[in-house]
Amino acid sequence: MSLPPIYAKKEKIMAKPFVAIVGRPNVGKSTFFNRIAGRRISIVEDTPGVTRDRIYADAEWLGRTFTMIDTGGIDPNAGDEILKQMRLQARLAVDIADVILFFVDAKEGVLPADYEIADMLRRSGKPVITVVNKADTRRDEQSMYEFYSLGADQLFAISSAQGLGLGDLLDAVIADFGDSREEEREDKLKIAVVGRPNAGKSSLVNTIIGQERTIVSDIAGTTRDAVDVPFVRGGRQYVLIDTAGIRKKARIEDKSIERYGVIRAFAAVRRADAAVVMIDAVQGIAEQDVKIAGYVHEEGKPCVIAVNKWDAVEKDTHTVNRFNKEISASLAFMNYAQTVYISALTGQRLGRLFDMLLAARENSQRRITTGLLNECVSEAVAMSQPPSDKGRRLKIYYAAQVGVSPPHFVVFVNDGRLMHFSYLRYLENYLRKTFDFSGTPLRMTARNKNE
Numbered sequence: 001m002s003l004p005p006i007y008a009k010k011e012k013i014m015a016k017p018f019v020a021i022v023g024r025p026n027v028g029k030s031t032f033f034n035r036i037a038g039r040r041i042s043i044v045e046d047t048p049g050v051t052r053d054r055i056y057a058d059a060e061w062l063g064r065t066f067t068m069i070d071t072g073g074i075d076p077n078a079g080d081e082i083l084k085q086m087r088l089q090a091r092l093a094v095d096i097a098d099v100i101l102f103f104v105d106a107k108e109g110v111l112p113a114d115y116e117i118a119d120m121l122r123r124s125g126k127p128v129i130t131v132v133n134k135a136d137t138r139r140d141e142q143s144m145y146e147f148y149s150l151g152a153d154q155l156f157a158i159s160s161a162q163g164l165g166l167g168d169l170l171d172a173v174i175a176d177f178g179d180s181r182e183e184e185r186e187d188k189l190k191i192a193v194v195g196r197p198n199a200g201k202s203s204l205v206n207t208i209i210g211q212e213r214t215i216v217s218d219i220a221g222t223t224r225d226a227v228d229v230p231f232v233r234g235g236r237q238y239v240l241i242d243t244a245g246i247r248k249k250a251r252i253e254d255k256s257i258e259r260y261g262v263i264r265a266f267a268a269v270r271r272a273d274a275a276v277v278m279i280d281a282v283q284g285i286a287e288q289d290v291k292i293a294g295y296v297h298e299e300g301k302p303c304v305i306a307v308n309k310w311d312a313v314e315k316d317t318h319t320v321n322r323f324n325k326e327i328s329a330s331l332a333f334m335n336y337a338q339t340v341y342i343s344a345l346t347g348q349r350l351g352r353l354f355d356m357l358l359a360a361r362e363n364s365q366r367r368i369t370t371g372l373l374n375e376c377v378s379e380a381v382a383m384s385q386p387p388s389d390k391g392r393r394l395k396i397y398y399a400a401q402v403g404v405s406p407p408h409f410v411v412f413v414n415d416g417r418l419m420h421f422s423y424l425r426y427l428e429n430y431l432r433k434t435f436d437f438s439g440t441p442l443r444m445t446a447r448n449k450n451e
Contacts, residue, residue, distance in 0.1 A: 016058070017177050018096050018267065020069045022121070023103030024113055028133040032103070032160035033057065033070040036170075056266060061170040064177065067270070069096065096267050099176045100128045101169075102150075106135040106143050106157065110150065118150040127176040131169060132157040188230065188237040189361060192268040194296065195278030196288050200308040204278070204344035205229055205240050233354065241268040269296055273405075274361050275303040276353070281313045281323070281341070285330045297334050300406035302360035302440040304338055305331070306353055311343040336432065338439055360439025365404045368435060373399050377411070380430035386413075387420050394418035397449050408443040419446035 021029045037057035057068050100121055104114050121128045130152035132144040136159045144157040154172055158165035193201045209231045229240040269275055275296045279289050296303050307323060320341065327339055338356045342349045368376075377399045386394035395414040402408050411427065413419055424444045431442065 016270075017066045017098035018069060019066050019099045019101060019173060020071060020097035021101045021103060022071050023117065023131075024105070024111070027103045027105045028160045029103050030070055032101075032131075032133065032158075033068055035160055035163060035166070036068060061174055064174045066098075066174070066177070097126055099173055100124065100126050101131050101173070102128055102152075103131045103133050104147055104150070106132045106140040109143065110146055114147075114150060118152070122151060128153070129169070129172055129176070130155045133160055135159050135164065136162055188239045189274065189357075190239045190241060190272045191357060192241040192243060192272035192275045192301075193278060194243050194269060194275055194292055196280065196283075196286065196292070199278040199280045200344040201243065201278055204276075204306075204308065204342075204350075207344050207347050208233075208240065208350065241272055243268045266295060269299050269301060272301060274357050274364075275301045276357070277303055277305050277337070279305065279307050279327075281307045281309045285326055290330055293331050293334055293337075297441055300364075300441050300443065302357075302364040302406070303334070304340060304353060304356045304360060304439065305334075307339060307341045308344050310341040311346055311348060334441075336438060336441060356439065363437050364406050364440035366407060366435065366437065367404060368401055368407075368431075370398075370400055373401060373409070376431060376434045377427065379434075380427055383430075384423075384426060387418060387423055389418055392418060394423070403443070406441045406443055407437065408445070410445045410447050412449045413446050414449065416446045416448050 021033055023029055036059050038059075057070075059066055059068055102118065102121055104110070118128075118130070130147055130150060132147050132155065135141040135144060135157040140159075141157045144155060147155055156165060156169045156172065158169055160166075193204060195201055209229055231238055231240065277289070277293050277296055279285055293303075293305070305327060307327075313319065323341070324339065328335065331337070338360070340349055340353050340356055342353055377396060381396055386396060388394065392415065397412045397414070399409055399411045402410050409427075409431070411419070411424070424446060428442050428444050431437065
């Protein structure tokens with residue numbers, strides 16, 4: 001079965017812009033974020049500084065999807081730290097966001113810190129929309145005009161708590177995305193290298209390209225930004241995205257710096273074509289490794305699990321089996337991913353790593369013809385009957401593939417409420433057994449036939 005060429009031409013993809021929500025603490029950023037996201041994701045509390053790290057959520061308005069970033073507030077009482085935090089917040093807007101929502105408080109009015117933040121955001125060159133939040137009454141709404149002193153080109157008064165004025169604001173947000181809803185993906189395979197701090201990500205990048213393009217240090221957290229490193233291997237063009245290490249927020253001592261590395265790492269996964277999830281063989285698998293792998297999985301990226309520093313591990317005949325069992329138990333949701341044991345310092349098995357990445361990328365773009373797909377689904381149904389509930393049995397009429405990267409399959413049924421998640425998982429496993437989807441997640445959806 002022929003596979004679609006990966007590098008033959010530029011590929012048109014739908015752009016999913018980033019919208020950063022910034023401002024002082026306790027101006028209602030997280031309340032707005034949760035209302036638009038449709039669920040309580042960020043912690044909402046009246047104590048300034050509750051949002052300690054960045055939270056992502058996809059949202060949609062008038063058919064246009066985008067990713068919101070809920071940020072921690074810029075604390076005006078931080079003393080000498082305020083200038084550093086403001087610079088980092090502005091860098092966040094420059095590096096990540098396509099549109100910036102600058103939140104201020106209608107009840108408190110304009111504060112000196114608002115002028116500082118407005119000035120830094122204005123220098124970013126990105127579209128900035130000033131949002132006067134907590135305009136719960138007519139009097140609050142009339143107070144919005146004083147905020148024009150911040151130099152706002154676009155200014156909206158809303159109440160996140162009551163849901164007032166959100167439609168006009170979101171209209172302005174998607175208008176700033178531009179008319180084009182598509183962007184061209186270059187003929188380069190973008191690979192994000194993610195993992196906990198000091199797992200050897202920068203060493204891997206330097207070994208691959210043969211020079212020290214990124215800073216390598218035994219001090220965890222050395223890499224602050226996501227660094228794009230282009231190179232050519234085997235006649236193919238690649239871009240390695242070396243990301244800042246992702247650690248538990250309780251271990252982030254310099255939160256005002258390292259948490260911005262975390263957000264860039266997450267954004268790097270979003271824009272990558274494939275990912276390398278690096279695990280420290282000496283330290284073993286930790287809870288944070290599972291969270292990082294989970295983010296790659298949720299984004300639907302093909303990936304390879306690279307166990308680094310394998311040369312530093314004392315081995316016996318059962319060492320690999322023990323690691324494999326630990327990975328299988330901890331990363332059960334990612335059982336499609338292949339594992340390779342490498343040494344970033346010596347270059348051990350780096351060739352094998354690239355072979356796995358290329359295979360995973362190809363499998364993520366694999367298309368199955370409707371005829372073959374339905375033959376497979378019919379065989380799966382014959383092997384295990386669909387579930388029933390109160391005398392009604394689920395009927396599967398046909399299936400279709402509706403997308404790639406990752407492959408997405410829709411199963412049309414008589415009543416989607418009868419489809420149990422365990423049976424969808426069974427169908428997914430049967431597809432994997434029939435076709436080669438190693439290295440890539442699959443998306444399985446049940447839909448009523450008349451939808």
